[in-house]
Amino acid sequence: MTITISAFAWVPDFAQGNVKDLRPRWALEEAGLPYEVHLLGPDDADGPAYRAWQPFGQVPAYRDDEVELFESGAILLRIAELSEVLRPADRAEAGRVEAWVFAALNSVEPKIDNLVLPPLFHLGEAWVEGQRPHAEALVDKRLKGLADWLNGRDWLTGRFSVADIMMATVLRAIKDHDLLAQHPNLAAYLARCLSRPAFARALEAQLETFRAHEPV
């Protein structure tokens, strides 16, 4: 089985280590599945060939011998299917993993994006400070729900899964934020996820690509 994911050859400093190809890289490292990387240069994401693979020109996209996919959630679920390590034990467990992958992407990530992206892309604009309290309140509501769920649990479902990879990559955007620190079990959960050797290998693989393609 040949597995290929797409990734940007280089991104500016603030994005390095945070580009979403980190998600399949981490899952593939956990699974012990080798993969190839289709690197995109500055103009490649807008070309027709890549748009036929990823309609929005984003990363990651994914293909193996059987399927071609985009969207990091769909990709992680596919990798789980292929992996002895990450495959859910039965349909009930698979359902819980799917639900938590969607929850990370659909119920948690948009709230966190609302909080962290405006100051990143619109620094100094008045509306950013104006919307911050509301954005923080919405994030806090989700963090509370998540912290309650994780109370007494190590992982979102019965054992470490792609749902934890997804949730950890989402929460990582507020790793150093007070809102996370206010929920010690959630901060501990994130630390538990990020201390996995497979995460370190995935992060290093992404960063190594950027070092190798640094513009001169």
Ligand SMILES: N[C@@H](CCC(=O)N[C@@H](CS)C(=O)NCC(=O)O)C(=O)O
């Ligand atoms: N919902 C997509 C989002 C992917 C995404 O936002 N990718 C970013 C990099 S982290 C990207 O390609 N940005 C460039 C763009 O949107 O044009 C997924 O989860 O795969």
